Amino acid sequence: MNMSTSHFPKQAPLPLSDSADGISSPLSPARTTTPKSSALSNRITTVISASFADLEIRDTLETLDARGLQNNAEIRRNLRQDAQKELIDCNGGIVGDFGVVAEQLKRIGATVTSLQRSHAEIRAHITASAQEAKPMLEEIATLTSQRSQIEIKQQLLNAFNAHFLLPEADLTTLTSIVEPISDHFFYVIARMKQIHHDSQVLLGSENQRLGLEILEQSSKQLNAAYQKLYRWIQREFKTLDLENPQLSAAIRRSLRVLAERPTLFQNCLDYLAESREHVLSNVFYGALTGASSDSGHTMSTKAIELSAHDPLRYVGDMLAWAHSATVSEREALEVLFVSDGDEMAANIRAGIASEPWNRDDEATFDGKKALNLLIDRDLSGVVRQLRQRIEQVVHSHEDPALAYKISNLITFYTSIFGSLLGPQSAVLDTLQLISESTLRQFRNTMRDHVASLNTDFSLAPSGLSMPDFLTDALETLKVLMKSYDTSISPTASTQRREEGFKPILDEALEPFLAGCENLVKGLQQPRKAIFWLNCLLGTKAVLRDYGFTAGKIAHLDETARENTEALVKYMHTWFLLESGLQPLLATMLQLPDGLSTNISADIRSADIYQLDSLSAIAHQLDAFLPGAMEDARSVLSKLDDKALMRSLCEKAADMFCEEFERIEEVISRLDEEYRSGEGDEEVIGVREAFPRTSHEVRVLLS
Template structure:
């Protein structure tokens, strides 16, 4: 718009007033003001910002109209714009007229609605006045209905929680109904009712609480009596060998434990029944007679298959051990597999049965799962161990065999250690097996002493071959059997304890026989007594060193060394006598003795001849001399020691002979012609002797 005005103002004078501008008079008169106005206009145009939004919108509108920059368009632009503005204003006025008409119609409708609402308010007020009493009465009835419904809900909830239906009561107390999941479910509910009824005792209406408490107590007592009788019936037909023991009986025991008296009665009944069953089974295993035809005895009877008394006792102990293990495993499933549930139930039962607390001191009702399990197993096997004790005592008393008695004692000790690990150190089976083991050991000692007492005749006989006598060989054989039995039956691995435990056996089974051999040796002459003693001691040592716990080397070795020294001395003496050198050794200690005793060289010549005859076979003769010594290595050692000593003695005699010849030569001033030197008649040297005796 500013541009159009500017154009109109500029173009009009240039076109319409071209004549006046060109006239000289007007030009001079208007030159100065025209110039100022033009400058101001140009300045205004140039100072205008075409970045203004209004200018830009104006220019865009002009572009849309498609106007040409002509004189007519510039002259008519304002008029056209004003005309359009008028037309637009007229349209707006017409539109607002229509709106006014619509508003009038809306006002008329609102007045009509106000009239209708006023009329309705009148009718509502009239209706409220007429129906007010009925509404109040209806509200009262509705409130009473809500109270009745609340009381009905309370009554239904009370019945659902505190009242047991006749069908459930029959399931709980009737013996004709089975003890199943429904029974335990109802029993749990009645116990909950009994517990919750105590809450009612704290309310204003205590009579209701007392009645429910009394009724639930009667129901619980009847239920526990039913459960007690059912458990007893189940115990009669319970098969503990069945790996799938019914879960119902375990659950029943856990629940019955809440009545400690009934639970203990069931345990007593069960123990008696199991004792009878186990005793009958043991008797059937012994004799082969089945309890019934439906359950025959598997395998041969122990009395028929075990001809050896030790095997007989071993089979009985093995059966008792197997029965104990199986009984313990089965009872663990019944009484221990549920964890501490039974103990918790018994504790709860003691709290509900105050009169039972007086029996807690004797342990009758205090339930420790493991302890009760061990006690129950002991009671179940009491009959088995009574029969075992009787039959084992018969075996011990009817066989006069010390080895058998000792083996039975070790066997009983071995099984006693097994039962101690199973049932504890103070268990009833140990109270049975320990006296039996002691009885067998006493029988062993008595039989050994009786056997030693019967050896007086054998102790008076001296063996010609100097070998250990027959009674001693038998004693060593018996000792081997005893050591083997001790080795396989002893449990401890401590060497000192094993050795200490076997010492009493050695005192009974070895020492009396060694003493008898020593007494025999005392009646012999040397060297036979030493050979005989060494043979016995060596045989003893060889037997004892087979087991470390019986080794007595530290005790036997000094005695053997003593006899070895005596036998070496006897062999040395034999060398002197057989070689003839004993006459020199006995009579010559100095050079003067040699000169005075053997002035005649023929005497030494005879000794030399005897020595020469002895030397070629001296070693073989010495072996023959010690031929009855059973240890060849020891015999060789003794011969070597005696030979060494003989050579040393010979060298000493040789030195004296040489000194005697030197002394004789000195007496005759070196003139020895015609004299026979001792060395000439006794020419052997010590080296020659060592070579010949090596």
């Protein structure tokens, strides 16, 4: 029976009760003892007051309409009975359905009871089984806990092995010489260094044995890896393009890693230096001779020994080749030590800890300094050959100027090499030794030359001009000064320039001036002063072209000034003697007080101031004055500097005029005294005997 089916049809409206008019409302209340008229009126009132919009009325009407009933008296009388009957039928159907449900509920209750009995039995069995399985479950829990611990330990072991142990393939890459040096090798060695570092942490644990074993094993493997890297770098250096060495990225990286072993790193640098020294020496020999020292093959460029016939050019070409080789070597190796210098320095500092014997050494690494030292060692063979050949050239030519030029050329290149290699360089030391050797050769040659001229130092030239040995020495000095001027730095101070050239003057000029001074000792004035002035002025003319000889020129000027004063004094005396005024002046100078207010009796009584003597002196003076300057110049005609000669004569003439003024003053006073006394005729004779005035003398000597 379908319980969901409704057995209650829609409630039909109750049949109308009989009333006086035969009509009764289904909604009317039950009859009471109320009078019939009142009941009917109430019913009618209720019906009339009922609203057809009420849901119950509307549903009732829809039910009646659905049954299709006719609105007749029969149907209206039986409507209530039909509705009640239908209601009773529905209630009976419901009761029947509930009986079926009750039967089914009884069967379900029996089933539930059976299930409860089965559940109790099963529960009893389960309790018994649980008692029996309890020891087994406890054992299983223990095993599970142990398994969990084992799994955790296995994970730790795997992590430990992955961190502290390398695969066999990686170990082969790290230590086998068959495996190439690649990026994987550097990865593995970095991994091994990390393992070596981390293994030190295990030393602080309770089980130090494991840490010691891993530390020892990693140390051995790292040492083997560094040895492999060391041998590989040496092989790469052997096959390097030595004509144009370019360090590949792999070599640069290898050297950075190898820097953690300073000893191996230094050995590699030593090997590279030896290899480059051999190569550069061979190439330099080939550049000199045109053939290689190893194989004897002809070089592509023309040999320096065949192209440089001049000794100075030969030395210059050798130094230029060495400079070019230094620049090329620096460019090739600079990328190694400059760009990677900081990383190498850090690795070397880290490597000091692994080599305790190196802790006393300098732990800092300067890339530029290391580069300079390496290039310095590379050029050692070239510098040795250079020194031998330069010394051979210098000793085979007995030319002091050549030796000095070579010394200056070497000094010039020394400054260039100093800027390339730094102040502390064996190349610079060797070049300085070569320069000092050439300077010694220069000094020895000059001294030998001076010693060979001893015979020329005994006799001055008849023309009082500069001797030939001084002329030759000045020509050599010009060459030396020009060479020095081109070799010294333009920024050098004047004092430094003078100090640098002073030793050259001491060797190339002083001995010859000393020889001239020795010649002067055998001469008399004015030849002595004229010869000495010619030598000094000729020397000054050569020295004044260069500023670094100012000190020497000042010394020569002082000596020349002394000789010009001596010549002026000599010519002054010559003017007095030739003019005849010397006796007059000598007598006047003998007075104890010079010229007093009154002419002393000594002058008046002196024979030289008598009329005859004054007249004779006046005639001699008149004969001297017209050609006095020409005669004076002829006395100094051997002086090479004609302007100086005229100046000396003019100074002597001025001094003569000043002396004449003094003599004229004496004559004038004598004339005044004679005029004031007796003997007027004699007084007139004094001025007539000596009529010249100082103005006339100056005009004649101008």
